[in-house]
Amino acid sequence: MTVDMAVLRAEFPILSTQVRGKPLHYLDNAATSQMPQAVIDAVTTHETQARANVLRGVHTLAERATDAYENARADVARYIGAAAPEEVVFTSGTTSAINLAAHSFGALLSEGDEIVFSLLEHHSNIVPWQMLRDRRGVVLKVLPVTDDGRIDLDCLDEVVTRRTKLIALAHVSNVTGAVTDIARVVAAARDVGARVLLDGAQAVPHGPVDVAGMGIDFYAFSGHKVYGPNGIGALWARRELLDEMPPFMGGGEMIRTVTVEQTTYAPTPHKFEAGTPPIAQAVGLGAAVRWAMALDLETATAHVNRLTGRILDGLRERPGIRVLGPLGSQGRAPVISFEVDTIHPHDVCTILDHHGVALRGGHHCAQPLMDHCDIVGTTRASLMPYNDDSDVDALFEGLDDAMARFA
Ligand SMILES: Cc1ncc(COP(=O)(O)O)c(C=O)c1O
Structure with missing residues (x-):
């Protein structure tokens, strides 16, 4: 079974909002997820x-x-x-x-x-x-x-x-x-x-x-x-x-x-x-x-895992990007942190915001882990079942733009 994305997304009014004249691609769910109309x-x-x-x-x-x-x-x-x-x-x-x-x-x-x-x-x-x-x-x-x-x-x-x-x-x-x-x-x-x-x-x-x-x-x-x-x-x-x-x-x-x-x-x-x-x-x-x-959890989880896999693969393919965390989708949740060589996470997030993509950049309230990894912070994309392939496409379009600007 697949998720009927149109039906699911229609339950979340905020997903049809625009950001800087672009459709919203909300990938900051680990910070705060969105509310369906029922809530x-x-x-x-x-x-x-x-x-x-x-x-x-x-x-x-x-x-x-x-x-x-x-x-x-x-x-x-x-x-x-x-x-x-x-x-x-x-x-x-x-x-x-x-x-x-x-x-x-x-x-x-x-x-x-x-x-x-x-x-x-x-x-x-x-x-x-x-x-x-x-x-x-x-x-x-x-x-x-x-x-x-x-x-x-x-x-x-x-x-x-x-x-x-x-x-x-x-x-x-x-x-x-x-x-x-x-x-x-x-x-x-x-x-x-x-x-x-x-x-x-x-x-x-x-x-x-x-x-x-x-x-x-x-x-x-x-x-x-x-x-x-x-x-x-x-x-x-x-x-x-x-x-x-x-x-x-x-x-x-x-x-x-x-x-x-x-x-x-x-x-x-x-x-x-x-x-x-x-x-x-x-x-x-x-x-x-x-x-x-009431959500069909099995189908929703399979959907989110597929998107997580797409993100992990796309990040791995790009030279200069390093994922902080498990590289496979086993034993992990759809919370994906990565470092983009030479670009501060805040810059990555600002550029991505111009593409309508909401990400989180920084230490994520986990400074001891950042110190241990000897980094100032990471960029983080996090998913919920209402995310779809267009969100992943926009993420990579924005990342390629950020990397081109700082090349
Ligand atoms: C793992 C974890 N613990 C605790 C918190 C704190 O949650 P809240 O700010 O809602 O109290 C967060 C928020 O990001 C979190 O991700």
């Missing part, structure tokens, strides 16, 4: 028919808003394979989800306990752990990367010790696109009784995941990368772990009782959601994952 409609319907605060009110709109918010949680739970909606804590995105884990799980750790992450992590899976180290004296250990841009899991034995309490890794690298072999990570963690946290920001956009089946403990992701609005994401964790963890922020919505002396907290997950949450955004995320679950 835009869900947000608009909520805002026009059910806008109110959640959990507190007894009037009809408040009940509608609360139902919509909690139904979105149930949709997210289904999409990621959580055992129950209560295991899903809404956050503003991956960054706030990992910070929540670093504060609340971090509060259970002691000086000298060890946390392992890798050299290719996004800053949001490095900085919160450094801040925890500075607060509580935990020790940070770093897994190296292989030459083809994967986390070097052969080093797990050496890096993971009896003092390791958490292994926090990218499920998919936002730079190299490499997919991490989670079974190996979980096995290493189990041997020493450590927990596993996955940064799923770049994995969740490419199909449902199975958090319960993977044997992990925490999963973080952002809504705006999976067809949803921005300002919303989630931290999933096992129920017993969430129950054990203290809340991160205090305020309204997360309490059971408050006196001037002390407070008792609402049950999981609400004890982690202080203040008025991003309600319409959560409703949009619910619609986004429902849309993603």
Whole structure:
């Protein structure tokens, strides 16, 4: 079966917009993906028919808003394979989800306990752990990367010790696109009784995941990368772990009782959601994952893999271009980073913008990886199922133009 591109693309109104008088070729999906009309409609319907605060009110709109918010949680739970909606804590995105884990799980750790992450992590899976180290004296250990841009899991034995309490890794690298072999990570963690946290920001956009089946403990992701609005994401964790963890922020919505002396907290997950949450955004995320679950994933994946293969082949054919990451489409997501000899990634992106092609250039919030590779940054193309061959053609037309200008 093939993807009916015309039908699929028509669901994304922004794809018919023009950039500098050219058709848009949106290849910056790893930064933010686009929203189908169904998601835009869900947000608009909520805002026009059910806008109110959640959990507190007894009037009809408040009940509608609360139902919509909690139904979105149930949709997210289904999409990621959580055992129950209560295991899903809404956050503003991956960054706030990992910070929540670093504060609340971090509060259970002691000086000298060890946390392992890798050299290719996004800053949001490095900085919160450094801040925890500075607060509580935990020790940070770093897994190296292989030459083809994967986390070097052969080093797990050496890096993971009896003092390791958490292994926090990218499920998919936002730079190299490499997919991490989670079974190996979980096995290493189990041997020493450590927990596993996955940064799923770049994995969740490419199909449902199975958090319960993977044997992990925490999963973080952002809504705006999976067809949803921005300002919303989630931290999933096992129920017993969430129950054990203290809340991160205090305020309204997360309490059971408050006196001037002390407070008792609402049950999981609400004890982690202080203040008025991003309600319409959560409703949009619910619609986004429902849309993603209705997609013919097998056909969409085959389509995206074919385009990824075209990009990898075309890059390899061009002298002076070097791909940072796996060269085949096995064990990788459609996130493709490359260096163009002598041309700064920002220049590549600026020239490509004149061709209507949206790319990302820079360090991708992964400075330790850039330092390790001794480069300032890369140019990155990233795909979603609504991309088509014309996007790949425009990418190469633009790249050939950039290389000719700098020749
Ligand atoms: C792997 C990875 N982790 C974390 C993040 C941070 O996501 P957000 O800015 O939505 O919190 C990103 C965003 O690009 C990412 O790609």
